[in-house]
Amino acid sequence: MNLQSLLKYGESETLEFKEKFDDRTVESAVAFANAKGGMILIGVSDKGNISGVDIGKETLAKWANQVSDKTEPQLIPEIEVLEFEGKKVVVVNVPEYPIKPVSVRGRCFKRVNNSNRSMNSQEIAEMHLQSTGMSWDRFPAAGKSLEDLDLEKVRRYIRKARVSGRKGFGEDEDPIRVLEKMELVKDGKPTWAAGLLFCKDGRRFLSQAVIHCGRFKDQTLVIDDRLIEGTLFEQVEEAIGFVRKNTSVKFVMTGKPEREEVWDYPLEAIREAVVNAVCHRDYTALALRSGSMKMN
Template identity: 45%
Template sequence: MCDVERLISTGENEEIEFKENFDFNGILETAVAFANKRGGVILVGVRNNGAVVGVQIGRETLRDWANRISQNTDPPVIPELEVEEVNGKKVLCIKIDEYPVKPVMFRGRAYLRAGSSNKRLNAREIAELYYRSIRHSWDYITVNAGLDEVDFGVVGKFVEAAKSRGRLNVPDGEDLETVLEKLELVRDGEPTRALILLFGNDPQKYFPHAVVRIARFRGSEIEDDITIDGNLVNQVDEALKFIRKHINVRFRIGGKAQREEVWDYPPEALREAVINAVAHRDYAEPDEVQIKILDDRIIFWNPGKLPFELKVEDLYKPHPSKPRNKLIAKVFYYSGHIEKWGSGIGRILRALGEYNLPEPRFEEVFGGFQVTFYRDVYTEDHLRNLGLNDRQIRAVLYVKEKGSITNKEYQELFKVSRQTATRDLGSLVKLGIFERVEKGKYKLKTQHESNMSQP
């Protein structure tokens, strides 16, 4: 049984769609979208708001719609059709199963269910959907090149590192080409795209856009920049060196009187952000990974949006690993660059939290995925450079610790009149440091909302 009433009470979502009438294009697009995702149910005779209006249905109607769906989808989708009555009105239930090999198309177009709507896929997304359905990825395809294009010295170092971490079991004496074949990095004697990118002598010969561009900005002017090529591990290492060169580090005495380095941003978070950008980017797109270092933030952008199964809001909670480039991700895991599947974003959030820095901003913008880290600009030195008086500086540091301050608290802390407190707090609001959240109460603006900037 379809259990129409239960489905209506659930509402439209990734697996349920309401149709008021027999909308041919709408039903076929949704059938294809369901077949390309996890399957779903189309209820015909139900308005978007869940009101049942019913439809006229006979035996011929059922047979006709089963034929129309199968004949207009490629490969053919075979639906299950049932009719149920709700309050004396007939509702047609069209059940669509997930199709094993994707994409399924309608009139040469592929659709994918996203929330309660259908998304039309472009050529790149269709290719990615196909690779995923056959449990492969873009980097699995072979390159028309010989193994002389591979730096076996680098391969050997990788194998030793993976063995020392206990992540790769290689029998003594096994030759490196056999190891690469077992890792699926070599197929039928030819290197895969992953192998060239990871261990090639000159990966940019085959993939010229597989580089990382980094720039240090001072205001709107570029102070220093670099384009990093070579294999992917080299790109990660060199990118981190450049970033460290252009951010500040100070020292503090830690446990056992040892000196500890404290950077503007936690090294662990920087490392994870760079690895994610390099390992999970879309290499089919003709763009580079771009990193911008500004006075108050660092922006990491890579070509390619999140995998179909993930939304931006999912990143702030535990989520499964969905690597776009499965072979590249596997090698990064074996080498220790990826500590644990699906843990990278969590490590970033935890590391920034331990540094008392704001949460990063995750966005799908400019056809790619972007992560922004925000520096703690609410330091005593910087606040003094902005021209704040001693009371205002102490007030900002107070709010950093306590979370908020009221006009009355300001008066009591600094032994000033209400008029002075109002003037000081108003100035902090104008500078974009505080925001007024309710009558007489102020808190710090999140740094990506603030109009503050470092000198």
């Protein structure tokens, strides 16, 4: 392990510096376990300067036990010692935990860039569902009924799916039956996914299921913004329309009957970014800045 290389890049989503072992070290271990895993260097300042750490015969075992005793489920980190210019640095390797989230003293943390953030109850529930191969949108929507769905939108989806050949629906198949086959309706109740895809106009099936688009002139000045509601299908198309509206395009004459359009951002990349964001989050912020597009 090249200690100098690690210090060169600084703290990140997978690397943390600590001058000493304390409760914050355990929080970092939990945050790494709830993400992709990571490494904690003890005996290094926040700026990456090696201060070293004094360790005794039982120090490493004591630290490992503290991590295990304070975490639920128990984490068992791998600990080793490196020496640099006569100073000792302890390396705590924390693997990603398969069933999340892991907690410390009843609190769960996640890694965001180079810091640890406390998780709220919704984030905890969603992380657990994802780690067990499930998703909240597969569950029946509390307080909702089939009356909240627009069956004509379902019929339009069926027609498009039949034309594209992606689904083998019958020509006159009942829309509710189709939703049941797709597990979007269970025991006569629509799932959250069904509502997000086929809710009636003017009804927000889930309050935070919107896209907020903004175009920034600089870090603080917004020169165009739009809050997009509706079904996920509608949100995707309107978000792409917002990006197109705020994206420069030049026309190249190639000698062909039609001129060629060259966009600042490839349209397929824009569509893929918007679709991925909408499909994976309740709330999506789409920000456009000069020379870049960012999904938050």
